[in-house]
Structures are given as structure tokens and as C-alpha cells.
Amino acid sequence: MGIEVTVEGLTKSFGRQTVWEDVTLTLPPGEVTVLLGPSGTGKTVFLKSVIGLLKPERGRVLVDGVDMVNSPEREIYRARRLFGLMFQDGALFGSLNLFDNIAFPLREHTRKKEDEIRRIVMERMEMVGLVGSEAKLPGEISGGMRKRAGLARALVLDPQIVLCDEPDSGLDPVRTSYLSQLLIDLNAQIDATMLIVTHNLDIAATVPDNIGMLFRRELVAFGPREDLLRSEQPVVRQFLSGRRAGPIGMSEEKDQELQDQETVPVEEVRPLPAQLQPSPGLPPRRALQRRLEVAR
Numbered sequence: 407m408g409i410e411v412t413v414e415g416l417t418k419s420f421g422r423q424t425v426w427e428d429v430t431l432t433l434p435p436g437e438v439t440v441l442l443g444p445s446g447t448g449k450t451v452f453l454k455s456v457i458g459l460l461k462p463e464r465g466r467v468l469v470d471g472v473d474m475v476n477s478p479e480r481e482i483y484r485a486r487r488l489f490g491l492m493f494q495d496g497a498l499f500g501s502l503n504l505f506d507n508i509a510f511p512l513r514e515h516t517r518k519k520e521d522e523i524r525r526i527v528m529e530r531m532e533m534v535g536l537v538g539s540e541a542k543l544p545g546e547i548s549g550g551m552r553k554r555a556g557l558a559r560a561l562v563l564d565p566q567i568v569l570c571d572e573p574d575s576g577l578d579p580v581r582t583s584y585l586s587q588l589l590i591d592l593n594a595q596i597d598a599t600m601l602i603v604t605h606n607l608d609i610a611a612t613v614p615d616n617i618g619m620l621f622r623r624e625l626v627a628f629g630p631r632e633d634l635l636r637s638e639q640p641v642v643r644q645f646l647s648g649r650r651a652g653p654i655g656m657s658e659e660k661d662q663e664l665q666d667q668e669t670v671p672v673e674e675v676r677p678l679p680a681q682l683q684p685s686p687g688l689p690p691r692r693a694l695q696r697r698l699e700v701a702r
């Protein structure tokens with residue numbers, strides 16, 4: 407089962423530049439959360455802070471009793487084993503074939519024998535639809551395949567928390583739909599807590615249980631998918647509709663004067679898109695069952 411991640415009063419700066427401050431949120435166990443925000447608002451910095459690769463100046467990130475900000479490095483290192491991390495470009499080693507890339511964390515962090523490693527790698531490659539491509543080099547496959555390989559590699563150590571940084575970047579709309587389904591299917595299979603950074607509005611609308619949004623150095627919104635998709639908050643509405651009128655400008659913050667001159671177009675009321683369900687044959691998502699139990 408996925409592990410809860412609790413973020414309390416987190417503040418991160420680089421020199422005099424505050425990236426965001428006082429961020430507080432909870433990622434419930436096994437639930438999928440999408441983190442949105444204009445470019446440069448610190449989404450990647452947030453992921454790196456959650457896993458303890460960057461050190462915020464204030465606040466805590468609690469994971470399985472370890473504070474990923476303030477605990478001793480040894481404990482943070484141990485807790486990091488609970489995470490699977492998928493970077494934007496798949497971050498594969500160019501000289502290793504897909505099998506060896508995906509096997510890498512197992513060879514590096516465990517003492518498993520080669521036949522056990524083969525079993526796990528093939529199982530993960532099957533999950534992401536890459537069986538048959540074991541011998542290919544990253545340079546010989548498409549961007550979408552590289553992303554799926556990055557995802558398979560993020561899964562080999564049986565993570566209970568999966569962090570994905572823009573898993574859709576560079577993918578065409580059809581591949582992005584497949585990726586959305588893959589993320590939900592993986593969640594149904596492994597029940598890991600997932601945090602996905604994306605700019606893709608279809609993913610935001612159909613994949614997560616929760617959505618958060620960073621803007622102007624703050625977490626300006628966080629809540630259930632349905633609430634965010636229906637939100638009347640100008641910055642959330644603007645981002646989700648992709649229009650120019652609103653508080654977000656080309657360089658993140660728009661001049662108030664300019665904003666006052668804008669006429670915000672009346673949006674047609676669209677039905678709320680349904681959340682994706684696991685593919686036929688897969689188990690139901692346990693996180694949703696847990697939510698229902700809590701609501702009873």
C-alpha cells in the first residue's frame with residue numbers, strides 16, 4: 407500500500423529568490439495527485455524537496471516517520487528507497503540497453519541474483535508494454551518508449567511513492583492518452599502514492615484524485631480533482647482553460663493594469679470529465695475503496 411506524504415510549512419529559496427513558501431499538503435496513501443503551475447513556479451524543485459535531494463529552509467516532509475528535510479542523512483537515504491522517480495527525459499543511460507537500464511537500481515541497491523533481477527525487470531517491462539525491446543539502446547527508440555522505460559525503472563524497487571516529472575513532455579496526444587491510462591493501471595496494480603507534475607490538461611482532468619497548483623510562490627489551490635476542475639479561482643480557471651486573459655502572464659506574473667484591461671471570455675460550461683478507470687482485468691484502485699470507507 408502507498409504511504410502518506412505530509413508536507414508542512416515548506417519554504418524553499420535559492421539565495422534571495424524564494425521559489426515557494428509555506429506549502430502545506432497531504433498526499434493520501436495510494437492516491438494520485440497532479441501538481442500544476444506555470445513554468446518556473448518550482449514544481450520540479452518541489453519534487454526534489456519531497457525526496458530530500460534539495461533542502462528547503464523551513465518546514466517538514468514526513469514519509470513513514472522520516473522527515474525528508476531535517477532527519478539525519480542516513481535516515482533520509484533509507485526513506486528514499488520508498489520512492490520511484492521518473493524524470494522528464496526518462497534519464498536513461500545511453501550506453502546501456504533497456505534491460506540493463508531498468509535493472510540498474512536492482513543491481514545497485516539490492517543483492518538480488520540475476521535470475522530474480524530478470525524476473526522483476528521483465529514483469530515491469532510487461533507492465534509498461536516494452537517486452538521485446540530489451541536489447542534496444544535508448545537512442546534507438548521513440549521518446550514515448552523512453553518514458554515508459556523510465557517508468558519501468560522507477561518501479562523496479564517496488565516503490566510506495568512514485569514521483570513523475572512531466573511524464574508527457576514531447577508525447578503526441580494519442581501517446582499521452584495511453585500514458586494517462588498506464589498511470590491509472592499502474593496505480594491499480596501497485597497502489598503507490600503518486601505525484602505527477604504536468605502541463606497537460608487532459609492528464610490533469612482525467613487521471614488524478616487530487617490537484618494542486620503553484621503560483622506566485624504559493625500553493626494557491628489543492629483539493630479533490632472535481633473541486634479544482636470546477637474552481638472559480640481566476641488563476642486556476644485560466645490555467646485549466648489555457649487562455650491568455652487572467653493573472654498568469656508570459657513571465658508568470660502579469661501587470662495588474664494589463665489585467666484590468668482584459669475582458670475574460672465567458673466560458674461554456676462543460677461537463678466534468680470522468681476519471682479514468684483501470685483497464686479491464688485489473689483490480690479496482692484500493693485508494694478509492696479507502697476513500698469510500700472513510701466517507702462511510
Ligand SMILES: Nc1ncnc2c1ncn2[C@@H]1O[C@H](COP(=O)(O)OP(=O)(O)OP(=O)(O)O)[C@@H](O)[C@H]1O
Pocket residue numbers: 420425443444445446447448449450451452
Ligand atoms: N539548483 C538550483 N539553483 C538555483 N536555482 C534553481 C535551482 N533549481 C531550480 N532553480 C530555480 O527555481 C525556479 C523553479 O524551477 P523549477 O524547475 O522547479 O520550475 P518548474 O515549475 O518545474 O518549471 P517548468 O514547468 O518550466 O519545468 C526557477 O526559477 C529555477 O531557475
